[in-house]
Amino acid sequence: MAVHAAAPSAEQLQEQTRAWLAQELPPGWMDAVDAGDDAKVAALRKDLDYADWCIRFGEAGYATPTWPAEYGAGLSLTPGEAKAVNDVLNHYRVPRPFNIIGIGMGGPTVLAWGTEEQKHRLLRPLATNQEIWCQLFSEPGAGSDVAGLATRAVRDGDEWVVNGQKVWTTLAHLAKWGMLVTRTNPDLPKHRGLSYFIIDMHAPGVTIRPLVQITGEAEFNEVFFDDARVPDSMRLGEVGDGWRVSVTTLMNERVSLSGAGSVGGDAVGGSPLQKLIDRHKPVADLLTRQRLAQAYIESRLIRISNQRAAARRKSGAEAGPEGSITKLQQAEFNQRLQKLAVDLEGANGVAWEGVGLHGGDDVGTFVPTDTDDHYAIARGFLRAQANSIEGGTSNIMRNILGERVLGLPKEPDTSRELPWSEVPRNG
Numbered sequence: 001m002a003v004h005a006a007a008p009s010a011e012q013l014q015e016q017t018r019a020w021l022a023q024e025l026p027p028g029w030m031d032a033v034d035a036g037d038d039a040k041v042a043a044l045r046k047d048l049d050y051a052d053w054c055i056r057f058g059e060a061g062y063a064t065p066t067w068p069a070e071y072g073a074g075l076s077l078t079p080g081e082a083k084a085v086n087d088v089l090n091h092y093r094v095p096r097p098f099n100i101i102g103i104g105m106g107g108p109t110v111l112a113w114g115t116e117e118q119k120h121r122l123l124r125p126l127a128t129n130q131e132i133w134c135q136l137f138s139e140p141g142a143g144s145d146v147a148g149l150a151t152r153a154v155r156d157g158d159e160w161v162v163n164g165q166k167v168w169t170t171l172a173h174l175a176k177w178g179m180l181v182t183r184t185n186p187d188l189p190k191h192r193g194l195s196y197f198i199i200d201m202h203a204p205g206v207t208i209r210p211l212v213q214i215t216g217e218a219e220f221n222e223v224f225f226d227d228a229r230v231p232d233s234m235r236l237g238e239v240g241d242g243w244r245v246s247v248t249t250l251m252n253e254r255v256s257l258s259g260a261g262s263v264g265g266d267a268v269g270g271s272p273l274q275k276l277i278d279r280h281k282p283v284a285d286l287l288t289r290q291r292l293a294q295a296y297i298e299s300r301l302i303r304i305s306n307q308r309a310a311a312r313r314k315s316g317a318e319a320g321p322e323g324s325i326t327k328l329q330q331a332e333f334n335q336r337l338q339k340l341a342v343d344l345e346g347a348n349g350v351a352w353e354g355v356g357l358h359g360g361d362d363v364g365t366f367v368p369t370d371t372d373d374h375y376a377i378a379r380g381f382l383r384a385q386a387n388s389i390e391g392g393t394s395n396i397m398r399n400i401l402g403e404r405v406l407g408l409p410k411e412p413d414t415s416r417e418l419p420w421s422e423v424p425r426n427g
């Protein structure tokens with residue numbers, strides 16, 4: 001659905017979004033949100049057919065409003081226009097697709113590097129949550145230095161044969177497609193011998209094993225490739241140019257993790273910071289008041305930094321290293337915020353039994369919930385520990401900021417110009 005032919009105003013876009021929601025959300029949802037009736041919203045949310053909702057939401061373009069409408073999902077909006085739409089969606093706590101890696105990273109990479117055929121094949125079911133995506137970058141021997149990865153792809157006619165192992169692959173167990181970076185020429189320096197594919201996660205030779213994390217959930221996995229085949233038609237970018245394609249994915253990952261996404265970056269247990277403040281006010285303790293005020297200020301600063309980055313993209317620039325600033329800020333802010341929320345809960349904040357070893361509410365993990373009870377708060381605290389690791393560690397963000405934003409000398413890397421096959425490695 002194209003929202004408008006001529007450039008609409010923000011108010012018009014918001015009006016159209018409200019009208020679409022009024023027609024598509026369960027009756028009473030919007031009134032319940034406006035009336036602050038959380039229990040009713042939660043009950044309506046429970047009864048909603050989530051899979052069907054995601055299809056309607058995605059096809060209408062609201063899951064990916066900046067994507068070109070011609071690929072079957074997207075509204076061709078500028079980032080500024082999309083923000084106006086997202087403000088309405090956030091206000092009405094509209095359920096979002098949990099395909100966050102696809103939407104935040106896969107789609108933008110396909111849009112930047114894909115052929116027309118790939119865009120038509122891949123983008124619509126990604127936005128409608130019908131085909132989940134995962135990111136196959138990290139390996140046991142290559143995390144921060146992901147360009148050193150060892151998974152091999154060898155050409156065989158119109159196909160490539162893949163062997164190796166990836167790790168920490170979020171959502172692999174639910175995914176249809178994986179963004180796979182492989183080494184196709186071991187005799188070139190590490191950044192130059194890579195190629196990037198979109199692999200079918202159900203292909204023979206792909207084995208996925210869950211990894212259980214501190215929350216008791218298993219949101220990520222290890223993935224093994226044993227002579228798995230991927231057609232050459234599913235390559236993104238030229239053979240040997242996989243690093244540049246990967247950088248597009250990584251830049252978009254930082255933006256996704258920077259709190260700039262459609263879901264607010266200051267949530268506690270799925271609810272905005274403001275709700276935490278309302279839940280505990282009036283706060284008598286001076287120190288706690290300062291921590292709340294500090295959290296409020298930091299969340300505003302991150303929002304402003306994200307707006308500045310969005311303005312840069314609005315002017316036509318791609319996601320750049322400035323995403324690393326807010327990725328770093330957001331990781332550290334969120335860890336402090338979740339700790340504050342646990343402290344404010346008192347004993348309830350730690351009275352949590354976990355969700356069991358088999359993923360518990362699995363995909364529900366990725367859907368913002370309407371609960372702000374101590375379960376969600378305790379889980380938020382535990383989950384936040386990963387914020388300074390996932391998507392590149394905070395140390396690596398500081399390196400990127402030093403080198404690419406402040407212009408400091410590059411970190412020494414003696415392996416950079418050596419053929420990858422001659423670089424010493426563990427294992």
Ligand SMILES: Cc1cc2nc3c(=O)[nH]c(=O)nc-3n(C[C@H](O)[C@H](O)[C@H](O)COP(=O)(O)OP(=O)(O)OC[C@H]3O[C@@H](n4cnc5c(N)ncnc54)[C@H](O)[C@@H]3O)c2cc1C
Nearest residue numbers: 135136137138143144168169170386389390391392393395
């Ligand atoms: C919740 C979660 C989800 C994830 N999902 C995915 C996913 O879907 N797909 C995927 O491919 N990966 C995923 N990852 C992996 C993540 O990208 C890596 O864990 C991360 O890049 C760090 O790599 P590593 O774990 O190998 O640590 P290492 O690179 O071994 O780092 C170990 C420590 O050394 C420090 N360090 C390393 N190099 C430097 C340096 N040059 N300068 C300063 N300090 C340095 C690091 O900061 C860290 O403290 C996920 C991780 C987490 C926690």
